[in-house]
Amino acid sequence: MKYISEYRDPQLVKKYLHELYRVTTRPWTLMEICGGQTHSLVKNGLLDMLPPQINMVHGPGCPVCVTSVSVLDEALWLAQQPDVIFCSFGDMLRVPGSSQSLLHAKAAGADVRILYSPLEAVQLAIDNPTKEVVFFAVGFETTAPANALSVVQAAARGVSNYSILASHVLVPPAMEAILGDPDNVIDGFLAAGHVCTIMGTTEYDPIALKYKVPIVVTGFEPADLLQGILMTVSQLEKGTYRVENQYARMVAREGNAMAMKAIHEVFDVSNRMWRGIGTIPDSGYEVKDAYKQYNARLKFNIHLPVREEDPDCISGDIMRGHKKPVQCPAFGGRCRPEHPLGAPMVSSEGACAAYYQYKSSV
Amino acid sequence: MCLAIPGKVIAIHEGEDVLFRKGKVSFSGITREVSLCMVPEAALGDYVLVHVGVAIGIVNEEEAKQIFSYLEQMGDLEELL
Numbered sequence: 001m002k003y004i005s006e007y008r009d010p011q012l013v014k015k016y017l018h019e020l021y022r023v024t025t026r027p028w029t030l031m032e033i034c035g036g037q038t039h040s041l042v043k044n045g046l047l048d049m050l051p052p053q054i055n056m057v058h059g060p061g062c063p064v065c066v067t068s069v070s071v072l073d074e075a076l077w078l079a080q081q082p083d084v085i086f087c088s089f090g091d092m093l094r095v096p097g098s099s100q101s102l103l104h105a106k107a108a109g110a111d112v113r114i115l116y117s118p119l120e121a122v123q124l125a126i127d128n129p130t131k132e133v134v135f136f137a138v139g140f141e142t143t144a145p146a147n148a149l150s151v152v153q154a155a156a157r158g159v160s161n162y163s164i165l166a167s168h169v170l171v172p173p174a175m176e177a178i179l180g181d182p183d184n185v186i187d188g189f190l191a192a193g194h195v196c197t198i199m200g201t202t203e204y205d206p207i208a209l210k211y212k213v214p215i216v217v218t219g220f221e222p223a224d225l226l227q228g229i230l231m232t233v234s235q236l237e238k239g240t241y242r243v244e245n246q247y248a249r250m251v252a253r254e255g256n257a258m259a260m261k262a263i264h265e266v267f268d269v270s271n272r273m274w275r276g277i278g279t280i281p282d283s284g285y286e287v288k289d290a291y292k293q294y295n296a297r298l299k300f301n302i303h304l305p306v307r308e309e310d311p312d313c314i315s316g317d318i319m320r321g322h323k324k325p326v327q328c329p330a331f332g333g334r335c336r337p338e339h340p341l342g343a344p345m346v347s348s349e350g351a352c353a354a355y356y357q358y359k360s361s362v
Numbered sequence: 363m364c365l366a367i368p369g370k371v372i373a374i375h376e377g378e379d380v381l382f383r384k385g386k387v388s389f390s391g392i393t394r395e396v397s398l399c400m401v402p403e404a405a406l407g408d409y410v411l412v413h414v415g416v417a418i419g420i421v422n423e424e425e426a427k428q429i430f431s432y433l434e435q436m437g438d439l440e441e442l443l
């Protein structure tokens with residue numbers, strides 16, 4: 001598409017930067033929620049171009065990074081059951097659980113498959129009637145409709161050998177957990193564009209009002225990000241705190257009604273444990289009772305002890321905006337993309353991996 | 363993994379019910395089967411935003427131009443100051 005290249009236009013980038021230098025008079029700390037945005041900011045060198053008063057910190061918006069060790073242990077346990085085909089998005093395979101990763105389990109003979117879409121897993125279940133197919137349903141609001149649709153399609157087709165291990169996380173409660181922290185350092189947020197494509201922008205209005213922070217729904221291209229930062233800083237400089245939508249070409253205020261319908265059909269809001277952060281109330285989705293035969297936790301009656309991550313990993317501090325990856329003593333030493341200690345070093349959208357890969361100055 | 367990619371709808375299969383409405387979407391030449399159940403109004407030739415095999419929105423080319431009008435506003439602003 002023509003306009004995609006225009007969003008990478010260096011002239012546009014220059015213009016936004018120029019304007020940003022003009023409006024910024026004081027130090028501000030902004031958090032981008034989404035790991036895709038973190039990746040784009042670091043990869044395109046934008047962090048080094050911003051006015052020095054603007055401090056970007058990197059939020060918890062990478063599903064790979066926030067899926068708890070306990071859920072990974074559940075995934076590993078399921079993958080090791082006889083007659084189970086365990087399916088996952090590729091990025092989850094290298095994330096360390098308390099003892100090993102799904103990749104280790106696969107190497108040791110477990111039937112672990114990487115799929116592009118949960119809908120493929122339903123087909124796999126139809127094609128393998130003597131096996132139990134389980135899909136690792138991780139992700140934010142963006143991914144929840146597809147995972148929900150897989151369950152609805154399985155139910156409609158009478159597929160009984162399909163289930164999901166749900167570990168969905170939700171953005172607004174995480175933002176509230178960060179803002180409600182007495183040590184909060186965040187002045188403004190870039191909200192994640194594609195999450196809002198599904199959910200719309202209205203759920204951010206009460207947060208902006210309560211915590212008096214501007215929230216700007218922002219896209220992923222360099223010019224998107226700079227425009228989002230500019231809109232946030234302009235609000236901060238003026239003392240306003242509204243929800244604005246930089247990404248109107250992809251995000252409608254009311255979201256996608258069909259997608260939300262699919263989510264509410266299959267999932268209930270539940271408490272969720274976030275890796276590095278802890279349990280945040282009402283911050284996840286779990287499969288509803290009406291679809292309980294598609295809930296792998298119930299179907300396989302999983303009961304495992306709760307485990308914590310490696311104590312050296314400071315990912316929680318990073319995702320709350322208190323520290324940068326380079327401040328982690330393990331960064332680049334004990335913890336590298338080939339030997340990740342914590343999840344943010346695994347995914348390309350994790351802040352630690354993005355810094356490791358692209359930041360020349362570290 | 364939360365990124366969604368725009369692609370062009372090049373074929374539509376209505377399916378037995380809207381739940382199974384799907385189509386072929388081309389991402390600069392690479393074609394994938396995509397569920398169109400959540401974008402019931404998507405038609406042949408439309409650009410849809412696709413995430414893990416499901417179209418989650420229609421890309422509005424008009425709105426894409428907003429970024430440029432925003433820039434113009436800034437230009438105006440500069441002149442006024």
Ligand code: SF4
Binds near residue numbers: 325328
């Ligand atoms: S560098 Fe590794 S150990 Fe340190 S915070 Fe990042 S993922 Fe955790």
